[in-house]
Amino acid sequence: MEIVAGVHRIEDLNGSNAVLLTGEQMAVVDTGVPGNGEAIVSYIKGIGRDPADLRWILLTHLHHDHSGSAAELHELTGAKIVAHEAETVRSADGRLLLRKGNEGESIPIWYRWMFGRRGRRRPASTQFHDTEVHETVAEGDVLPCLGGIRIIHAPGHTPGSICPLLQGPNVLFLGDSVLNNVDRLSRPLMWDRSRRRRLDASLRSLRDLEADVALFGHGPPLMEEVMDKVRGMTDRPYDLPTWRIVMRNRRTLRQFQESSRRPGHWQGGPRT
Numbered sequence: 567m568e569i570v571a572g573v574h575r576i577e578d579l580n581g582s583n584a585v586l587l588t589g590e591q592m593a594v595v596d597t598g599v600p601g602n603g604e605a606i607v608s609y610i611k612g613i614g615r616d617p618a619d620l621r622w623i624l625l626t627h628l629h630h631d632h633s634g635s636a637a638e639l640h641e642l643t644g645a646k647i648v649a650h651e652a653e654t655v656r657s658a659d660g661r662l663l664l665r666k667g668n669e670g671e672s673i674p675i676w677y678r679w680m681f682g683r684r685g686r687r688r689p690a691s692t693q694f695h696d697t698e699v700h701e702t703v704a705e706g707d708v709l710p711c712l713g714g715i716r717i718i719h720a721p722g723h724t725p726g727s728i729c730p731l732l733q734g735p736n737v738l739f740l741g742d743s744v745l746n747n748v749d750r751l752s753r754p755l756m757w758d759r760s761r762r763r764r765l766d767a768s769l770r771s772l773r774d775l776e777a778d779v780a781l782f783g784h785g786p787p788l789m790e791e792v793m794d795k796v797r798g799m800t801d802r803p804y805d806l807p808t809w810r811i812v813m814r815n816r817r818t819l820r821q822f823q824e825s826s827r828r829p830g831h832w833q834g835g836p837r838t
């Protein structure tokens with residue numbers, strides 16, 4: 567589905583959203599979980615483009631539900647995998663790889679008790695395959711695609727999370743730093759207050775941007791009053807003790823727990 571000219575949300579993938587940018591040279595932002603490579607290639611062919619013109623596979627962050635098909639899409643098209651340096655690690659044999667795993671947070675028992683959240687096991691990071699990163703990006707870099715993709719470093723969700731801004735059509739990619747799948751924009755519920763503080767600072771630094779469309783790692787695009795909504799979200803307190811965050815947001819958190827029990831619902835995690 568073309569959201570705005572040149573910006574396609576590739577439907578029917580598993581995991582996160584994946585977005586194709588059809589400049590002369592093309593880019594894909596995020597890929598979903600493993601197994602989406604062929605579907606992304608056939609989408610590219612379906613709009614009459616040559617998969618060999620895909621130049622960048624840009625990852626908003628390392629998480630497996632976003633990066634899972636990057637390696638296979640690289641195999642299929644030759645496109646370079648691009649991520650922020652803080653998402654990478656050097657392997658023993660000198661290759662630059664995407665770091666693996668989550669940030670090692672576990673859900674407090676009192677939270678499980680309060681919200682009846684069943685223990686959902688995350689796959690161990692050893693189960694993830696290696697993903698080689700071919701190019702790293704940093705704050706202020708611009709990839710020459712569709713008027714320029716400007717890289718904004720937004721640490722918090724992960725140390726190397728980025729919010730790419732597509733400068734031509736003013737489209738802001740918020741990755742998992744902001745979610746749009748409850749009834750308002752929300753931030754991931756992270757148990758470590760220092761991580762919340764970091765994300766809060768990152769999101770506040772976005773307040774003065776101009777964006778007409780916001781895209782998210784999970785959930786539909788936002789096409790109206792984008793920056794008003796982002797600013798409204800950052801007006802709500804986030805740098806608070808965990809119990810206060812949970813109490814203030816218990817209605818939204820309950821709503822999330824309800825919806826996550828429905829089959830086929832992808833969880834980006836609870837959010838506030």
Ligand SMILES: [Zn+2]
Nearest residue numbers: 627629723742
């Ligand atoms: Zn994530």
